[in-house]
Amino acid sequence: MSDLGTLRVWDDPAIWAALMWYLDVAENRRPAKFRIAATLATELDPRESSEEVLWAELDRLTPIFLSRWGTIRAGAPLPRPAEGPSLLELCRELAYRMLAHCNFCPWDCRVDRVKGTKFGACKLASASRVSSHFHHTGEELFYRGTEGSGTIFFTSCNMRCAFCQNGDISTDKDNGEETDPRTLAAMAWTLRREGCHNINWVGGEVVIHLHAIVDAICLLGRHFEPTQVELVRALKTKADRFYSYDEDPGSAEYDGRFNAPMLWNSNFFMTLESMKILRILADVWLPDFKFGPGRCAMALAKTPWYWETVTRNLALLDEWGEDFSIRHLVMPNHVECCTYPVLEWIADHIPKAPVNVMAQFHPDNFCDPASVKYRDKYEEIARRPTHRELDASWRRARDLGLNFETASFDRRKDFGTPAILEI
Ligand code: SF4
Numbered sequence: 001m002s003d004l005g006t007l008r009v010w011d012d013p014a015i016w017a018a019l020m021w022y023l024d025v026a027e028n029r030r031p032a033k034f035r036i037a038a039t040l041a042t043e044l045d046p047r048e049s050s051e052e053v054l055w056a057e058l059d060r061l062t063p064i065f066l067s068r069w070g071t072i073r074a075g076a077p078l079p080r081p082a083e084g085p086s087l088l089e090l091c092r093e094l095a096y097r098m099l100a101h102c103n104f105c106p107w108d109c110r111v112d113r114v115k116g117t118k119f120g121a122c123k124l125a126s127a128s129r130v131s132s133h134f135h136h137t138g139e140e141l142f143y144r145g146t147e148g149s150g151t152i153f154f155t156s157c158n159m160r161c162a163f164c165q166n167g168d169i170s171t172d173k174d175n176g177e178e179t180d181p182r183t184l185a186a187m188a189w190t191l192r193r194e195g196c197h198n199i200n201w202v203g204g205e206v207v208i209h210l211h212a213i214v215d216a217i218c219l220l221g222r223h224f225e226p227t228q229v230e231l232v233r234a235l236k237t238k239a240d241r242f243y244s245y246d247e248d249p250g251s252a253e254y255d256g257r258f259n260a261p262m263l264w265n266s267n268f269f270m271t272l273e274s275m276k277i278l279r280i281l282a283d284v285w286l287p288d289f290k291f292g293p294g295r296c297a298m299a300l301a302k303t304p305w306y307w308e309t310v311t312r313n314l315a316l317l318d319e320w321g322e323d324f325s326i327r328h329l330v331m332p333n334h335v336e337c338c339t340y341p342v343l344e345w346i347a348d349h350i351p352k353a354p355v356n357v358m359a360q361f362h363p364d365n366f367c368d369p370a371s372v373k374y375r376d377k378y379e380e381i382a383r384r385p386t387h388r389e390l391d392a393s394w395r396r397a398r399d400l401g402l403n404f405e406t407a408s409f410d411r412r413k414d415f416g417t418p419a420i421l422e423i
Helices: 012-017 021-024 032-038 049-074 089-098 181-193 207-220 228-235 270-280 296-301 305-318 334-351 377-382 387-400 405-409
Strands: 127-134 147-156 199-202 262-266 284-287 324-330 355-358
Touching: 012 021, 012 355, 012 405, 032 049, 032 089, 032 207, 032 270, 049 089, 049 270, 089 207, 089 270, 089 284, 089 405, 127 181, 147 181, 181 199, 181 207, 181 228, 207 270, 270 305, 296 305, 305 334, 324 334, 334 355, 355 387, 355 405, 387 405
Parallel strands: 147 199, 199 262, 262 284, 324 355
Antiparallel strands: 127 147
């Protein structure tokens, strides 16, 4: 049994209320959503049906899934998995159909990534590459817990943030190792058996790898056991392979089968179609919310339609009753145009959401004056945020009544004391 639930972070009622499903799955008191999806049969043959028919079937099954999820949340037992194709296989087939005219994200490139003769903004064909995977101890306390977040880092991105704090991964699509869905599933399987509290799908950006991730989750929902060859292949990108972790299969099971919360850690620049598939599979979401409604997303990340896409997706999470927390990185000289509007939108639309107002921006990638990649046009963000900028951001979050202290300050020595409020 995981000790995640014993941490004092859950004493914050707002955190507990926002992440209660995630905690239940992390501690194997409930089955993950992919396990529930596997119990809902479809009468279609997903491979033989048109894409239009598949989407209609997803729309038909989603309310049934939500109703079953509701009863399981309330304590009902998990029914037996479907014998034939289920909602899980339907999601996998839809992701692969999308890949052939790619519309995973709002670039809507419509390239056939299966053929791989033309490329979209992410520059990827169908193959996915993993840069590294490991027990991540740098995430928020409710995700990293005591054993780490089981993080799988994918390469490439659909945005072009000049300041990217993971530029080596996001700008180099050939970084890491090409990884098939069975090897991805083997990574998740091992991380969870080693005690990780969740499987944290992240990049670069993850939605551009939707097909591979959905395929891996589908395998995990269906009696998956990796072969020795797959385990050795997975080990190639395991950044903490020289540490020894004891494997405990019992810590990775609900009702005798693999179980783990799926954490979708994303820039949230993705289409409604991707959201609809992930609604079935993601137990907890960790969206970034970086830019205000002005031109900053274009100027700093060459990304159009940013504000309308991310706010629509965040509003959906709330409307759908999903577990999620938000990250906002305070950028130098962008407190008025980005931080304030972002915090105000959250306060107006999703005021209960936990928010991590992050201080760790440092000049990186094209904004790092010490780098050969540096461009003068990014001079305004070529420094760390000042204390004044950070204090102003936290003060605004507090004045708006946001739930941000726990997520933002869980590493401070005085975490949990009244001093935390003396910003
Ligand atoms: S994932 Fe986005 S950027 Fe990449 S090909 Fe698909 S629509 Fe284009």
